Structures are given as C-alpha cells and as structure tokens.
Amino acid sequence: MVDLLAVWTAVFFTLALYSILYKDTAWYRIAESVYLGVAVGYGVSLDLLYVRNQWATGGWATPGVMLGGFIIALVLGVLWYFRFVKQYFYLYRWPLSIIVGTGIGLALRAVIFVQFTDMIKAQAKLNLWIANDMMTTFNNILIFIMVPCVLLYFWFTGAKIRETAPMKVVDKIARYTMMAGFGSAFGYTILTRFSMFIGRAQFLLGITPNPPENMTAFIVLGLLILASMVGYDLFYKKKS
Amino acid sequence: MDTSEEEELSSKMAFLEKFMDMDRRWVYLLSWIFVLAPLLYPLGLPIPINQEAIKWYDTIDKIPNGSVVIFAPMYGTSGMPELFPMTVATMRHLWSKDIKVIVVTFWTEGPLVFRTLLTQVDPTSYGKVYGKDWINLGYVPGSETAMSSFGRDIPGTVSSDFIEGKPTTSFPIMANIKTATDIDLIISIETGTPGATEWLRQWQAPFGVPMIVGCIGVSVPGMAPFLQSGQISALLPGLTSSAEYELLLKKPGLAVAGVDAVSMSHLMVVALVILGNIAYFATRGSKGGKK
Secondary structure, three states, X not given: OHHHHHHHHHHHHHHHXXXXXXXXXXXXXXXXXXXXXXXXXXXXXXXXXXXXXXHHHOOOOOOOHHHHHHHHHHHHHHHHHHHHOOXXXXXXXXXXHHHHHHHHHHHHHHXXXXXXXXXXXXXXXXXXXXXXXXXXXXXHHHHHHHHHHHHHHHHOOOOHHHHOHHHHHHHHHHHHHHHHHHHHHHHHHHHHHHHHHHHHHHHHHOOOXXXXXXXXXXXXXXXHHHHHHHHHHHHHHHHO | OOHHHHHHHHHHHHHHHHHHOOOHHHHHHHHHHHHHHHHHOOOOOOOOOOHHHHHHHHHHHOOOOOOEEEEEEEOOHHHHHHHHHHHHHHHHHHHOOOOEEEEEEOOOOHHHHHHHHHHHOOHHXXXXXXXXXXXXXXXXXXXXXXXXXXXXXXXXHXXXXXXXXXXXXXXXXXXXXXXXXXXXXXXXXXXXXXXXXXXXXXXXXXXXXXXXXXXXXXXXXXXXXXXXXXXXXXXXXXXXXXXXXXXXXXXXXXXHHHHHHHHHHHHHHHHHHHHHHHHHHHHOOOOOOOO
C-alpha cells in the first residue's frame, strides 16, 4: 500500500511539473514548492547529521583546540541567520566573507595549474601528424589554429591592430570557432533535455526497473490533470 | 506570373508565416509523441559503440586488483534520468572486480541517488562485504573546501560512515586510507559544481590522483579540454554513451531502452531546425516575415 502511494505521488508530481508545458498552472506551482521544500529540508537534515557525527565520532567534543574550533564554527553558522534581521545584518557578512575568502583562496591555489598552465602545456604538446589516424590529425590541426585565434580575438579587443588585414583573418577564424563551440553546446543542451525527459518518460511508462503500476497512475492522473487544465481554460473563456 | 500562381505563392507564404508563429505547445506535444512512441514500440535501431564508451570501459577494466577507487555520484534527483544508468553500470563493473570502493558525495542528494542504486544492485550478489570491500561515506557539506579537507585527511573529514553510523576508522577497508595519495582513481559522475573542476583543483593537481568523469551532455563542451589535455583519463557523456557502455558490459539497462527515443527526438529537433530555417529565409522579405 505504501509503495503504491509512493508511485502515485511520484507520478502526480512528475506530471504536475510537466504541466508547465501547457501553461503556468496551480499544479505546477504546488509541485515546484513541494520539490523545493523537500530538497531544502533533506539538505538541512544531512548537514545536521554531518555536524552530529563529527561531534560524536570526529573528536570535536574533545576539550581543547578541536572543541574551540567547533564552537567557533557553530557561532559562525548561527551568524548566517542575521541576514533576516535588518538591525544586525552586518553580522551576516562575517561568515559570508570567511566562506567566500576560504573558497577563493583554495580555488586560486590550484586554478593556475589546472585551468591555465596545464592547458598551455597540452596545446604545446599537440601532435600535428598522427600516422593512420586522419581524424585526430585533422582535429589537432584545427585546435592548433583555432585556440590561438580565439585568444588573440579577446586579447586585442578594442585595439587598433584589429583593423589590420592579418587580424581580420584571425577575427573571422575566431568567430567561426566560437560559433562552432556555441553550436556544440546548444546541441548537447538539447541532448541533455531530451535525455532527462526520456528518463522521466521511462518512469511514467513503468519500464523496468521502474514499477509497472506507474503506467496506470500515468494514464489516470495524466487525463485528470489535462482535463482540469483544459476545463479551467474553457470555463474562463466562456465566462469572459 | 499569372493570378493563380500568385495565389498559390501567397498561400505558401501564409503557411510559412503561420509556421514561424506556431504555438510552442505543438512542439511539446510532438516531443511527447516522439519520445513515448519508441519507448512503447521499440524500433531496435543499431547502437554503434564510440571511443568514449570503450575508453571508459577499458579504464575501469584495467584497474589493478586491490586498488582503491573513490566513486562520487555528484548529482541530485534532477540529474538521475540521464546519469543514473551510467551510475548503475559503473558500479556493476566495479563490484565485478577485486577493487575497494569508497562512495562519497559533495552533493546533498548524492546519498539518495546511491540509496536508489542499492535497491537495484545488490553488492552481496557480487560477493562484496560492506566495510571490507566497499563503504558509503555519504554526503560531506562544504563543497570545494570540503573536497580539499577530504583529500588531506579522509577519516578526519568524514568521521563516521553513512549506512551504519560507525567510526570510519573501525572498518577494515579504511585501515590504510588516510589521504588522497592512498587513492588510485576517482570516478565522478556529475551534473555541475562541485564536480570535475573541483576534483582537479583539490585532488588531481596537488596529489596527482587520476580521474574519469561521467557527465550530462550540457557539460561536455566544458569537459572536453580537460580530456584533450589528459587531466581526465576518460569521459562518458550522456545517455547514448551510457547505452554503449551497458552494451560493452553485456548488461543492457535503461540507457539501451532509451536510445530509440533519443534518436527519434533528435530527428524531430533536426527536422524542426531545418523547417524553421526554411520558413525564416522564405518569409524574410515578405510583408509579415521577419526582416
């Protein structure tokens, strides 16, 4: 019985979220709010579980530096909530600045290697001729030409050198490169959206390993939600 | 041009103009039809296996016995339709080998994803014992900062496991695992941030831990440079590659079942793009067309 209730609830919320495809409906609003609420609640409970575990088994309860650190972390955590108190809003900036500062510091330490020097090394090491692999050879030649062109395009933004004949060629290659990149990103975005829809459709149709009862719930709830939306529209059309 | 030809031309233009202003809900309806129909009546279209899936399969298959792997489902329920099939297939592959697996996530809903996986794949059927062959450390809050801390001190950052709530150090699998240097491979399956870039910054760059990434299609253009530079050893992008991987494993699952729908929905999008362009160029100079 509980399993069946879970199936019907999941199917209802899936269809309620998809009702946005028709228009912004009450079903969509309900599902959106419930989803966000549940997700936030689940997240907060896991955060609290982590803090409890660190207290119980992580040695944070041991008197000394660890305990002091734990108390400071807790106080900083509470300071986040001063965002909602106008009078003491400035206190909220303390945890914010510490977290943003720590995050940026940690990222910057390695970003120079991961997203800069390693990329330059990879570009420099490009093999422009690979025997018996024409596709990779062609691909590497394209990368060899296109990457510097895009860099030069941005490097000389607004500079007079952009008006010279060689730079006009570079500009053109850079623009085509970026267009190809955006096109690829758009194509993959479509792929992802459809993959997600397909996954949900498999759930609605009860394709294994999803419960087969989903199909009945899908047909019944789908018709009810559709009828309610179309009926609502017709009713108001008639009234006006 | 006589009157009848003019009338025919104007009716064609009127149709194209109408097509340009078509209610987007017709496209959504078409999407439902093109997705549901092949799921209900599979077409059995061929699935050619590409390099990405082969490389992913080979990387996991060649992990030496006794190695320790971090498996990170870095996504929530919203990413499950696309990433869950590859998550299941990868875990099946890992559990079929003599490899120690540490499951950890820096995404709130990651434990939920893994719990769903355990309802479909039973580690004991592969002879795997919890705490000895694999362990679930659950969710670690703190994003990139937590990933950095986890790399420097694994049992200190996660003091107890997620399933039994016992101290991490009490499990035999964790006996010799202290820092990132004790890990042989990271497998991150993800939808965004924190994800591969953060693993690279906090694990791969300072500790040299190799990694492979499974991601949603949207992330592929961002991940490709890391693959080309060799910072990522293998990349498994999206549902189609998952299907290829399932076929390589000889365990067809949800991804294989969905490939027909992927092909049909893409055909629909391509057809609409072509029609949209024809309509745009044909009506560009006309009275009602866009300039």
